[in-house]
Every structure is written in structure tokens, then in C-alpha cells.
Amino acid sequence: MSKRIAIVCFPGSNCEHDVAAAWESLGGSADIVWHTATTLKDADAVVLPGGFAHGDYLRPGAIARFSPIMSQVARFAADGGPVVGICNGFQVLTEAHLLPGALCRNSGLRFLCKTVECEVASTNSVLTTRARLGQVLRLPINHYEGRFTCDETTLRELEDEGRVVLRYWRDNPNGSIRSIAGITNRARNVVGVMPHPERASNPLSGSVDGRILLESLLVLLAQGQLSDGGRQLAPEMVHASGPAPAQDRRLQ
């Protein structure tokens, strides 16, 4: 059964087709939903893609947060539906208060466009259940405002509750606090990451390490772990940190 994601497209989004292509290459189906839409229809998951929503005016994500579709995204997330923000989508999620903290300009004041190494810091999120704890993934980053920051209380919560899902490994390219590259909410169904897994899903793009992240979501959806009514990660998924069983790694 093909699992359908709704990819929200704001004016200025530019990774929606990349996400759709990567998701479809794994056997899922994708709809690109314009930001003025007022329904997500029957989406199994929502992705907020990278780009420059509303020109990044005021602050990245500050205006996108008020797009009509965002109230539906917030409701979907509150019901336990998986919501993934990539790059600009991560920024939108923090501005919308679906994730804590904020993303500031890179410490070197440079726009970064390169492949970096990230370590999986938690397998307890909709995007990382199939990955191995400590697994190092080569993923592209492409941002000017990717330096994650938050107050000390929030940082302690993120660390103590294992809600940092990705960390830059060895090199911290943008000055993020504790090298944080991605986080999740308490319910583990909302995840924001600065690196682009969709751009590391095809051998032609230089790395396929992003597939494991998208596969995690696809497998969870296919197994009905996040179906309506019971949208919580099941305990065995929550604590899974070893390698995924081989027969589950592909869904087609």
C-alpha cells in the first residue's frame, strides 16, 4: 500500500519536487499541497520542504507560520500525525512552536552548501527508527540560518529526553549548540532537520545515506504504527536502536 505524504509548498519553497522524487523512489506517493489549502486530505504524513518560504522575510518561517495550511499541520501534529521539516521546513516548525528553539544565522556568516557528516543521536523519532544509534550519515546541508539555539532549560530537556535526533559529526559547520542538526518533539512525531535527506537518496547525487531516514517514516506508516487513532510510536519502535531486520528494509 502506497503511503502518501503531503508536501507543503509555500511561495519560495524549492525542495518540494526533490522530496516527492525521493519518497516516490522508495515506493511512496506524494502530493504537493499549496500553502493556501485548508485541508491535508488523507495524507499519512506531512513534509515541510526546504527553500525560502515567503522570501524568509522578517525571519525564516515567521510568515509561513501564518499560511492557511499551517493550522491543519498543527492539528495533524497534535493528533500524532508525523510531520517532518527539512531545512526551511525545520525553521517553519520552530516558528510555529511545533518544535522548540530557533535557527539563527550560521556562526561564520556564510551560506553553507556542502555535504557534511551527521551522527544519529536518537532512533526514537519518526525519521530515525530504522537507523542505528551512532550511525554516521553523509548528508547535504544548504542554509544560511541553520545554527540551532535554545535556552538552557530547553537544551537540558532535549538532551535528557533523547530528543536530539541528528548531530553534526566531528565538524560543526554552523555553530549549532551541541552540534545539533535535528530534533524531535516530546511525542516523537514532529521532527526537524537541517540536512536534506531527500538530496541524498539517489546514487547520482553522491550519497544515499538520506534514504534510511525517509525509509524510517515509510516503514512506520506501512506498519500502521502511526495510523489514525493510535498515532504514537509503539514501545518496540521507540527503543529500537539496533540495526533494522533485513526483511523490513524495503517496502516495495
Next chain:
Amino acid sequence: MRFTATVEIVGLEGMADPEGQTIERALPALGFAGVEGVHVGKVIRFLIEAPDAKAAAETVGAMCERFLTNPVIETASIRLEAGPAGISMPLESGSAADAVPAVDQP
């Protein structure tokens, strides 16, 4: 009444401000000594209709909290002048509505 609101936004105390730091490091190289605490922010100015200065200050304060700033990383100071900018009519009192001279004249 119509007011000109000027909202000045800077990073919270203790937030890294690489742009401010870069400017601070550059100034001595140009011969400007004795400068410290450089912070770069942004300014938003607009006209607002409100019954009085207090009401205007409250509305602008709410705007800052909900939209104009991100309280996780930023703080704002608000300045109000009666009338459109450039035709300043100093206000009587009030912390958020302190009278200030009109902007620079050309």
C-alpha cells in the same frame, strides 16, 4: 490618534551576534578605538491608529511578542511618536511612548 511606531530588534543578551562581533573587530583596524558591545539588529517602522499612546504601546508590544520578534532569540524596544514620522509631536510621558526627536532630516 495616529502614531509612528519604531520597533528596534536585537538579539537577546548573551546570544551570539557574529555580525556585531565582526564589526567590532573591524572598527579598530580603521582607527576607531574604544568601541565595544556592538550589536546588529533590525528596525521596523509603521503607522498605527490607536485611541492613545498607552493603547498603541500595548498593541505594538503584542505584535512584537506574537510576530515581529522571536522571543527565543530576540528582544525589542518600542518607540512611539504622535503623528507620521518627520512631523513629530512629542508625547507627554510613558515608558514605551517616550517622546523622541523625529528622524534625521536630509
